[in-house]
Amino acid sequence: MRNAFPPPARKRLAVLAAVILLLLAVNLAVPARKVRPPLTARTLKDLAELATVEYEVTKIVSYKDVAWYGDRKILFETAAVVKAGIDLNELADQDIRLDGADAVVVTLPRPKILLFNMKPEHMREIFNESGILRSDFSNEEKDGLLSQGEKDIRAKVAHMDILERAARNARILVESWLKKMGFATVKVAFKAQGGRS
Amino acid sequence: MKKLLSVLHLAALLAVLLLLYNPLAKIGLLPSLPALFRGGATAIEETPVIIQQVKNIAQMFTQTFYDEYVYDTGLIRTPAFSQNKRLIFIAKGEVIAGFDLSELSEKSIIRRDKSIVVKLPPARILDVVINPSGFETFIEEGEITFEESKKFHEDARRIFERNAREKGILRNSAEQGRQMLEKFFRLLGFETVDIIIPASR
Numbered sequence: 447m448r449n450a451f452p453p454p455a456r457k458r459l460a461v462l463a464a465v466i467l468l469l470l471a472v473n474l475a476v477p478a479r480k481v482r483p484p485l486t487a488r489t490l491k492d493l494a495e496l497a498t499v500e501y502e503v504t505k506i507v508s509y510k511d512v513a514w515y516g517d518r519k520i521l522f523e524t525a526a527v528v529k530a531g532i533d534l535n536e537l538a539d540q541d542i543r544l545d546g547a548d549a550v551v552v553t554l555p556r557p558k559i560l561l562f563n564m565k566p567e568h569m570r571e572i573f574n575e576s577g578i579l580r581s582d583f584s585n586e587e588k589d590g591l592l593s594q595g596e597k598d599i600r601a602k603v604a605h606m607d608i609l610e611r612a613a614r615n616a617r618i619l620v621e622s623w624l625k626k627m628g629f630a631t632v633k634v635a636f637k638a639q640g641g642r643s
Numbered sequence: 644m645k646k647l648l649s650v651l652h653l654a655a656l657l658a659v660l661l662l663l664y665n666p667l668a669k670i671g672l673l674p675s676l677p678a679l680f681r682g683g684a685t686a687i688e689e690t691p692v693i694i695q696q697v698k699n700i701a702q703m704f705t706q707t708f709y710d711e712y713v714y715d716t717g718l719i720r721t722p723a724f725s726q727n728k729r730l731i732f733i734a735k736g737e738v739i740a741g742f743d744l745s746e747l748s749e750k751s752i753i754r755r756d757k758s759i760v761v762k763l764p765p766a767r768i769l770d771v772v773i774n775p776s777g778f779e780t781f782i783e784e785g786e787i788t789f790e791e792s793k794k795f796h797e798d799a800r801r802i803f804e805r806n807a808r809e810k811g812i813l814r815n816s817a818e819q820g821r822q823m824l825e826k827f828f829r830l831l832g833f834e835t836v837d838i839i840i841p842a843s844r
Contacts, residue, residue, distance in 0.1 A: 455648050462655035469662030476666040488710050490810055492819045493741070495704040502696040508688045529700065529770075534823065542830040550831060560704065561739065563772045566796040571789035585730060585780050585787045587685070592775035594687045602692040615699050619744075627831070628754045 495560050497531035498615035501608050506572075507595035516577020522592060525568035526599050529561040530612035541637075549631035552620055556637055557612035559604065564596055701744040702769055705823065706816035708738040708807035713781070714799050721785065728785030730792065734799040736773030738807035740766055740816035758835035759828055765843040766816040768807065771800045813843035 451459070504525045511518040536555035543551045569592065576582050583591075617634045624632040712734045719728040746764040753760040778796065821838045828836040 451648060459651060459655065462652070462659065466655060466658050466662065469659060473662055473665050488708070488806065488810060490812060490815055491707050491709070492815075493704045493707050493739070494819070494823050495741075496744075497700055497702040497704060500696075500698040500700045501694055502698075503692050503694050505692045506690045508690060509685060510688065511685070525695070527770075529702070531702075534827075537827075539830060542827075544832050547832075561770055561772065562774065563770055564774045566773075566793045566800070569793065574789070582786065585732075585783050585792050588789060588792070589775055589778050589780060590685060591687055594685075596775050598687070599692050606694065611697065615701075619701055623747075623752070624831075626749065626752045627759065629831075 494534040495531060496534055496616065496619070497529040497560050497612075498557070498619060499530050499608060499612045501528045501530075501603065501606070502526075503528065503599060503603060505595055505599050507591055509591050511580075513580070516580040518576040518580045518583065519573065520571070520575075520583050520588070520591065521573040522588075522595065523570040523572055524564060524592065524595050524599075526562060526564045526596070526603075528559060528563075528599075528603050528608060530557055530559050530608045532557050532612070532616050533560070536637075545631070548629050550624055550629050551633045551635070552624070553635045553637055554613075554616055554620065557609045557616060559600075559608070562596075562600060562603075564592070564599075701747075702741060703744055703820060703823075704739050704741040704769065705766065705819040706740045706812050708740075708803075708810060708812050709735075710737070710803050710806055711735045712799060712802055712806075714795060714802070716795055719785070726785040728787055728791075729782060730780070730784075730787050730795060731782040732795070732799075733779040733781055734773050734796070734803070735777040735779075736771070736800075736803055738768060738803050738812060739770045739772070740768050740807070740812045742766055742816075742820055743769070757833055758837075759833045760837045760839065761824060761828075762839045763820065763824075763841075765841045766813045766820060767843060768804055768812070771804050771807075773800055773803065817843065 502525065504523065507522040507524055509520050532555050534555075541553040545551065571588075574583060613636055617636075620634050621632045714730075714732050714734055716728070716730045721727055742763050744763075751762045773796065778799075817840045821840060824838050825836045
């Protein structure tokens, strides 16, 4: 071997070997980047929200990763519970007007989505396949795809009639409670955007 | 001999490139090698959202508990010749407590002139929320199946609920509910307001 290569080639190979050894040492010395987990932030906070409607929705989350060296495909069945209603913190003193002893007018805040919940037990992996040259879907990737599904459900639910139903139910609820309390005439209205309706 | 020399040079150069790339990937300046084989940007396909059920509810949310928790499965030993597993993730979410007002009946509200007595059901945990966007994988070793990961996520939800209970979410929820309703009834003109809330279990 000593005489197999001409001296310049031997020199080049020796330099390359030295470089490889040096880089190998650097590789071993550099630790993998680890983001420090955030500190636990536990907080209790007061709420004053009245949820009046609950929607249960489902969505198929599907992803195809097509490449010349092989494909990866995955399919999930997901479900979410969405609750909407009114935030009573937005109810001001002037929003309740008494008219004598047995008549009242209540102006409620506009309804909004109060809660969005995608429970893990309601999710199912239906299909998962990767080509021989492709790595399997990691847990992190699956979470990423499900997060996209979550985002899509949030966007689409906002365009459903959930807020109209929440308003209708809130009106019925408040009217019935006030009547139980002895008010003969009850009027429930909703605040308009930037005013009242 | 020249051919062998060229192959040796090529192999050495490839090794140099690989060894130059790897530390940069380790410190996060370049994507990791497995990530290169996973493909580019991920975007799910367009599918509809289908309504399965619509329910009329009457739930009063009076307390929320935000939590962040680092969940470590520990080393999960697997049979010989397969890599041991470990998953560490950060879960972020909230626990919501309050009252289910659909349990109120005619007898729950007693009015006498300017006095009112309201009997509420006990405050309880209404929802534990950790959505997919609330999970962040920190370390993933070995092949963790979706079902295994689901079990760990469900366990994280149980931990959130336990932490919230330990922090006194039900006691605070009952107190906030009492204050909120008292204010509401006083605005309705009642001078004496009595809110009765049984202790939560």
